[in-house]
Amino acid sequence: MIVDSEAQRASGGRPSTFTSWLRNLSDPDLASLFAVRPDLVTPVPADIASLAARATSRPAVLRVLDRLDRFCLEVLEGLVALGDDRAAVPPGVTRERLGAALDAPAGRLDHALDRLLGAALVWPDAERLRPVAVLRDILTRPAGLGQPLRVLLTARPAARLDRLAADLGLPTGYNGGDPAERISAELARPGRLAALLDEAGADARPVLDRLVWGPPHGTVSGAGRDVSAATAASPIDRLLARGLLVAADDTTVVLPLEVGLHLRGGRLFREDASTPPRPTGPQRPAATVSRAAAGQAFTLIRSVDELLDRWSADPPAVLRSGGLGARDLRRAARELDTDEPTAALFIETAHAAGLLGTDDDVDGDWLPTHDFDVWRAAEPERRWLRLAEAWLRSTRVAALAGSKDARGRSRNILGEGLERRSAPDVRLDVLHALAAAPEGTAPEPASVADHLAWLRPRRQGPAYTELAESALREAGLLGFTGGGTALAPHARALLDELRGADEPLADRRAPRSAALLAPDLPRPLDHILVQGDLTAVAPGPLVPELARELALAADVESTGGATVYRFGAASVRRALDAGRGAADLIGFLERHSRTPLPQPLRYLITDTGRRHGRLRAGTASSYLRCDDPTVLDELAGDRRAADLALFRLAPTVIASRSSRPVLLERLNELGYHAVTETADGSVQLERPTVRRAGGRPVSRAFEEPALPGPGLRAAAVRAVRAGDEAATAARSPIPAPDAAPPRSPTAATMSALAEAAAQGRRVWIGYLDADGRASSRIVEPARVDGGYLTAYDATRAAVHRFAVHRITGVADLGTATPG
Structure with a gap:
């Protein structure tokens, strides 16, 4: 995503800015930026200037920093430290100097820089790389280094700067320019820092060694005291008198960035972090x-x-x-x-x-x-x-x-x-x-x-x-x-x-x-293995129909590589209640079992089926009907059923004062399994109720902005480009004819728009929406009638109707069509 320097200087010699770099990106590069940082198009910014402001806001930059690995962060810290615009002239840092300070493989450094450029955390200014300005406030101690000497000295009193300049053999006062700038330039001369360190003495080196790899500040009593090279008595005094340490306040001294880099031998970090540690562990086939x-x-x-x-x-x-x-x-x-x-x-x-x-x-x-x-x-x-x-x-x-x-x-x-x-x-x-x-x-x-x-x-x-x-x-x-x-x-x-x-x-x-x-994955099977102990083994996943029917007629006893189902009177009765007949159930199991159906299971299904439906419940409040009078005789003589208040209506019918649901529930508890019947005497079977939720969407309140697809990214690029054209296009007011009578602003606006529609040319309009938000639009008028303008809005890539009274201004763009 590096834009060549000629494209950056196409602005007529004006200083390059982050906004102009974004504006010169190609559409594919801009779409790639939206893929890396989807929050930048949520919602779509009005123009390039709005995109630049959003991309360099503190929350948006912090979001990207949290996704960077250690080496990318080190590269970014190196750019912030070496390219500080308060010290570097011109601001930024070259690729060669950054590579030498990091001492990392060239391929990995190029990959990290491409990633930082793709995320718009870094931008190229001619041959130098510059981090976005907000990073200086976020990464306050890049690479564990202090602030540049010029920044530290600016906060010191003028008298202290004059004394330091005199000790370094420099002119004092402001006649020759900023003293802080003179001092920092002096220490930047080749060999000057090494000479000053020798002058400070060997006993001052341990003080610097404690600060060199960070943190770059230390606590000293009376740090702001007035010292000179002649009066310096201690190692810290000698360092302060030569600008190798600078007092930040009365109790804190700071190691300047230039001194820290010199003591590190020009390196930003102790170790190379370009290669990630590889997870290790035992090997598996x-x-x-x-x-x-x-x-x-x-x-x-x-x-x-x-x-x-x-x-x-x-x-x-x-x-x-x-x-x-x-x-x-x-x-x-x-x-x-x-x-x-x-x-x-x-x-x-x-x-x-x-x-x-x-x-x-x-x-x-x-x-x-x-x-x-x-x-x-x-x-x-x-x-x-x-x-x-x-x-x-x-x-x-x-x-x-x-x-x-x-x-x-x-x-x-x-x-x-x-x-x-x-x-x-x-x-x-x-x-x-x-x-x-x-x-x-x-x-x-x-x-x-x-x-x-x-x-x-x-x-x-x-x-x-x-x-x-x-x-x-x-x-x-x-x-x-x-x-x-x-x-x-x-x-x-x-x-x-x-x-x-x-x-x-x-x-x-x-x-x-x-x-x-x-x-x-195991393939679904259409067979089971029925065993003599009233169980069936599914040696793998079953096809949906077989799984549903088997779950209806048997209970799951164990799961694992194979699922074991157990048949019982209650499970068989569940299948019969759902409308399966005893013969149908036996036939179904015979078709799907790879083993012969054992006799005990046949007896279980047959006996349960024979008893199933012999008793039928109705309402008298409710009644019981059975073709076998001996079953009713047994129930009528059962003392446990006294609470049902049963009485005989006929040899095959007994009535109860309990409601039918109560009667059915109580009979099931006593072991008499009755089924309901309709008014015409037919059996009423109840199939299992299948219920479904209304399908409410899962909450997405805590999710990050979704990654926009290629179509959405391309549309966002078109919208931003059109909005930027509307905001930056050169435009000239459309005057009213000289001989025309005085007209209101609305009438003049409608006349200018009608003329543009007749000539088929584009115009710029300023527009206030219903919420009072002002925006710039480039439109191609089609017609003006009834107080509304119907036009193709290039900013939104759609035909739109504009209320004329909300149009704040009209300007001519000429007859050129959009590219």
Whole structure:
């Protein structure tokens, strides 16, 4: 993004500025800047001057600094230290001097400079590189060096400057210019600093050695005392008398930048930080890593599917304060055969992916959304991609569940207090740190921490460490890593695809990460193995239809590589209540079982089916009807049913004064399983209720500005260019005809616009919107009627209607058309 010096000097000899550099960038370079710093186009700035002001604002620059690695920060600190515009004439620093001071490989330095230029933290001024001005206020001690000597001396009294100048053999007073500038120029002469250090004596060197590598200030009593070379009695006095130390106040002395660089031998830093520390750890076979990560990815998919399918029929309630209750979390962990932190992570990930939400009731429930049905019908690898990308972009941290907030209240899953704005960046940092290790390496946590300290030095602290540790643990649970902390091949591909992604990866036609994951995921099976102990084994994931039917007729007993289902009278009755017949159920199991159906299971299904529906409940308040009078005789003689107040209506009918729901519930408790019947006597079966949430969007309040796609970036560039043309175009007022009678400003404006429309030329207008905000527009008038101007607005790239009374001025731009 370096613009050549001829383009920078195209402004007629005026001094180059950061704004003019931005203006001379090509459209692709400007679009690249918006990709690196999406906050600059949120919203789109009005023109280049507004873009420059936003790009150099303190919050925007701090946001970029937090994403720089240690070497980029060192390069930036070197630019600030060596190119200080208060000392350097001209301001800035050459590439050669910066390279010599950093003593880093040329290729890495060029890469760092390209990154800083691409982020508009540095800009080229002819042959010199200049940091944006706000960095001087942010990086107050670049490279551990003090301020330039000229800046330090400016704050000293004039008498002290005259005494120092006299000791250095320089003219005193202001007749020959600024004394601070004369003194700093004298110390900058080759060999002068070395001579002054010799004069200060060997016993003064330890004082300087304590300050040379920072911090550059020390505490001394009476630092502001008046000393001269003749009266200096101590090492510090001799340093002060020669300008090698400068008093900042009565108790503080500062080592000037020039002296510090000389003592360092011209180097900015002790060690070369251009190469990041590589994470190290034990080596794992690549196939083992892939299989282990894919197995955990499948566990995630299956767990989310099973849990949300259960919650569709029996959803947990939303707490009054929001979130999911601790009891419901424990139940979910028990059903998924895992621990509570893992269940919490799966639930939060499903919520971030838009698969889980709340309904519209006041006392709401947590329910699957309609997207859940679409998600479970997709291929397994795409289902994982949606969950993985949602976790990477979510600002919610499941590991914080159960911790206390500032008011001492416990934080709940899906509730408030789990948001951390930096969580997505930390997760990507951790994955990139793992990707920095050779493939198949499972890095040790300590080596990952060392790499992160280099990758994000400004973010280090307890909060960052906690987020990084949880991200490393969660990456293993979600299928990013296998064999410990070794990054799987599909996770490496996912990181590459996330760069510049304009749409969700799961919606892409052929994502490479999905293609790498698919062969290692178990394929859905259409068969089971029914065993003689009333269990069925699913040796892998089942096709959706088989999984739903089997879950209806049997209960999950254990999960793992294979899922074990157990048949019982209650589970078989559940299938019969849902409308399956005994013969249909037996036939279904025979079709899908690779083993013969054992006789005990046939008896269980047949006996349960024979008893199912023999009793039928109605309303009398309610009644019971049975074709076998002996069953009713047994019920009528059962003392436990006395509270139902049963009485005989006919040999095959008994009535009750209890309502039908109460009667059914009580009979189930007593072991008499009745079914309801309609008014015409047919059996009324109740299918499982499938409920869905209203699909409310997941909150994005804590997320960073989204990366704009190529189309949005190109549109933003066009808008900024058009706005800048409107703000900077040379324009001349349109006078009224000499012989015309006096007219109001509005009438003159309408006449000028109508003439421009007739001649087909562009004009500049000043316009006030409905909120009173003034803006400059370049428009191509089409017609003026009814107090409105209809014109093509080049600033907005659209046809627009302008109220004439809001137009503050009109100026001619000539007949040139836009480029």
